[in-house]
Amino acid sequence: MTGLYERHLAVSPEWLALYYRDPLELTHGEGRHVWDADGNRYLDFFGGILTTMTAHALPEVTKAVSEQAGRLIHASTLYLNRPMVELAERIAALSGIPDARVFFTTSGTEANDAALLLATAHRASNQILAMRNSYHGRSFSTVSVTGNRSWSTTSLSPLQTLYVHGGVRTRGPYAELSDERFIRACVADLEDLLGHTRGVAALIAEPVQGVGGFTAPPDGLYAAFREVLDRHGILWISDEVQTGWGRTGDHFWGWQAHAASGPPDILTFAKGIGNGMSIGGVVARADVMNCLDANSISTFGGSPVTMAAGLANLSYLLEHDLQGNARRVGGLLIERLRAVGAGSPAVREVRGRGLMIGIELVKPGSDEADPEAAAAVLEAARAGGLLIGKGGGHNTSVLRIAPPLSLTVAEAEKGAEILGEALHAAA
Incomplete structure (x- = not known):
C-alpha cells in the first residue's frame, strides 16, 4: 500500500482527502462487505458515501x-x-x-x-x-x-x-x-x-x-x-x-x-x-x-x-422493499447505537432515520466538538473490521453510518458491537 499511496501523492491534488493514517485500497466487494488489497474483510457501513445503496456486486445490476x-x-x-x-x-x-x-x-x-x-x-x-x-x-x-x-x-x-x-x-x-x-x-x-x-x-x-x-x-x-x-x-x-x-x-x-x-x-x-x-x-x-x-x-x-x-x-x-428494510433494520441499529452511546461520555447524540445515522462526539463534560475523537473512532472501527464515515458542521466530529439498504439484522448487530468497541478503544 505504501507504494500506491506515494504514487497517489505524486499525481493527486493535496486537497483530495483520504481516510485513515494508512489509506485503504479496496479491491472487491460482495453484499455488505468489501475487501482490501491485503485480503482484510470489512463490513461496509458507508457504501462509498451512500452510493453503493443496494449491495456490492448485486447480480441484477x-x-x-x-x-x-x-x-x-x-x-x-x-x-x-x-x-x-x-x-x-x-x-x-x-x-x-x-x-x-x-x-x-x-x-x-x-x-x-x-x-x-x-x-x-x-x-x-x-x-x-x-x-x-x-x-x-x-x-x-x-x-x-x-x-x-x-x-x-x-x-x-x-x-x-x-x-x-x-x-x-x-x-x-x-x-x-x-x-x-x-x-x-x-x-x-x-x-x-x-x-x-x-x-x-x-x-x-x-x-x-x-x-x-x-x-x-x-x-x-x-x-x-x-x-x-x-x-x-x-x-x-x-x-x-x-x-x-x-x-x-x-x-x-x-x-x-x-x-x-x-x-x-x-x-x-x-x-x-x-x-x-x-x-x-x-x-x-x-x-x-x-x-x-x-x-x-x-x-x-x-x-x-x-x-x-x-x-x-x-x-x-x-x-425487495428495501425502504421497509431500512426502516426496520435501521430502527434496530439506531436503538443499539443509542445504547452504546449511553455508555460513552464522548457521545453527545445519536440521531438519524432509517439507515442514515449520525453519532456526534464531543469532549467529555462539554458541548465542544471533538474531531480528534471522531478520527480515532474511525481508525478503531477499521481495525475492528468496520468502515464508517465522518462529517458534521463542527469540524467533522460526527460519525456517519449509512450501510447498503439490504443490511441484515445480524450485520446491524455486528456493526453496533464493533462501534461500541471502537468508542471504548478510542476513549
Missing part, C-alpha cells in the same frame, strides 16, 4: 451493465435512448411532481448545478436561499450555496446566497425550543430575511443534511417554509442526493416528511440510484425545466450503461 455494455456503451443525448426514457418515466412517476421532466447528469454536484441554473433562469434572479450547515457539491455554483465552512472552498460566487436557520435541530439559537416553537422561530427568521431582499430565485435544502452530520429539522419545517416561499413566488429545490430512494425508511424521498406542502418545484438525486454507477439528475415541473432559451445537451448524462444500471437497481429496491 452487474448483469444489466454487462449486457448493455456488450450492445452499446455511449451515444450522448443527441440520439433517442430507450433505457434513459424508461428510467426517466419511472423517476417522474415516483417524484410526485406533476407534469415532471427529468434531466440526467453524472453526479449530485452536476444535478444541483443544473437545478440552480433552472431556478435562476426561471426567476431571472441570482439570489438563492440555503440552509446553514448544508452541502450541495464541489462545483463553483454549488460551493457557493454550501453552508458548511469545512467544504466551502471559496468565497467568490456567481450567486448571492443568504443562509436560513433550521437544518440543525440540536445546536444554534433555537435548540432549546420545542419542535413547534422551533418551526415558528425558523419561519419568522425566513420572513424577516425576505423582508430585506427582493426577487429571490429559490431555496435549496437537504431534507437530512448529509455532509453536515445527518442533521434534520422537525418534520413539517419545509412545509411551513413552503407557505412563505409560495407567497413570494420562490421555488423550492429539494436536494435528495443522499436521502433519495428510501434510505430514511419512512419515505421514498426526504421531502415527504414535509408532505403537507406537496412536492418540491425541483428535486435532485444522485448516489444510490445506480448502486455505484455515475448517475445524477434533476426532476422539475415542465414550465421550470423548459425555461431555458438556448440549446443544451449532456455528453455523458443518461448514458445507456448507467441507465441500465439505474433501471435494474430501482427495480430491485422496489421489489
